[in-house]
Amino acid sequence: xxxxxxxxxxFFTVACAVGVVANRNAVNGAMCLMLCLMGVAGxxxxxxAYLLAALLVLVYAGAVVALFLFIVMxxxxxxxxxxxxxxxxxxxxxxxxxxxxVGVSMLGSRGHLATLPSPAAAAxxxxxxxxNYAELLFTTYLLPVQVIGFLLLIxxxxxxxxxxxxxxxxxxx
Amino acid sequence: xxxxxxxxxxxxxxxxxxxxxxxxxxxxxxxxxxxxxLMLVASTLALVAFSRFNGTLxxxxxxxxxxxxxxxxVAVGLAIIVALFRRRQTVQVxxxxxxxx
Numbered sequence: 638x639x640x641x642x643x644x645x646x647x648f649f650t651v652a653c654a655v656g657v658v659a660n661r662n663a664v665n666g667a668m669c670l671m672l673c674l675m676g677v678a679g680x681x682x683x684x685x686a687y688l689l690a691a692l693l694v695l696v697y698a699g700a701v702v703a704l705f706l707f708i709v710m711x712x713x714x715x716x717x718x719x720x721x722x723x724x725x726x727x728x729x730x731x732x733x734x735x736x737x738x739v740g741v742s743m744l745g746s747r748g749h750l751a752t753l754p755s756p757a758a759a760a761x762x763x764x765x766x767x768x769n770y771a772e773l774l775f776t777t778y779l780l781p782v783q784v785i786g787f788l789l790l791i792x793x794x795x796x797x798x799x800x801x802x803x804x805x806x807x808x809x810x
Numbered sequence: 811x812x813x814x815x816x817x818x819x820x821x822x823x824x825x826x827x828x829x830x831x832x833x834x835x836x837x838x839x840x841x842x843x844x845x846x847x848l849m850l851v852a853s854t855l856a857l858v859a860f861s862r863f864n865g866t867l868x869x870x871x872x873x874x875x876x877x878x879x880x881x882x883x884v885a886v887g888l889a890i891i892v893a894l895f896r897r898r899q900t901v902q903v904x905x906x907x908x909x910x911x
Binding site for chain 2: 639640643644647650651654655657658660663666667670673674677680681683684685686688689692693696697700701704705708709711712720722726727729730731734737738740741744745762763764770773774778781785788789792793795796799800
C-alpha cells in the first residue's frame, strides 16, 4: 500500500514540477508549484516526518506560494511580447538536463545505497514523535535556533529597507 | 514501507534536475525563482529520506532549518525583484543587462 502511494505521489510531484518549468503563465506556474509541494508533503508523510509535512504545507504551500502569487499579480507581467528561447540557452539547458538525468539513472542502476545497513523496517521512525524534535532543538541545536531567529529578524529589516523608496537614488539605472 | 532509499533519492534527483533545467531555460525572474524553490525542496526530500532510513533525526532538524531559511530567502528575493521592477519596469533576465560590457 505504501509502495503504491509512493508511486502515486512521485508521479504527481514530477508532473507538477514539469508544470512549474513549462508553464508560460506565472500564475499557473505558482499553482503547479503549490501542488508539487503538496506531493512532497505526502512523501514526507510516507517517510514518517509528520511535523515536516505539516510545516511544508503551512510555510511553503501556504505562505511562500501566496507571496509568489501576490508578487505576480502586483507586477502584472501578462502583457508584452513572447520571444522564443535563444538557441544556445535551449541547447545548454537541455544538455544539463540530460547530464543530470544520466547521473540519476546511474544512481538507480549502479548505486550501492540499497545495501545500507539499516533497512526501513528495522529503523524506528524517530521523526514521527514530536518530543524528539523538541529535545534536539532545545539541546544540541539550541544555538542554530537562536541564529535562525536572528536571521529572520535581519530578513524582515532587509525587506523593509529594500521596499522603502529613497530620495536621490533615481540616477542609478 | 517497501519503497527504498534509492527510489526516494532518484525522485529527489529528478526533481532537482527539473528545477535546474527550469533555472537555465526560463527568462522570467519569478519563474527562475520558483524553479530554485523546486531545487531546494528536492534537496530536503533527499535529507528526510536519508534521515528516515538511517533512523536518526538530524536530517529532519536540518530540513526544519532549511524551511525557515527558505522562507526568509523568498521574502528577501521577492523584495529585490519588486525593487528591480520599480526601477527597470521589467523582470525578463535578457533585458537586465546593466552589467554587460
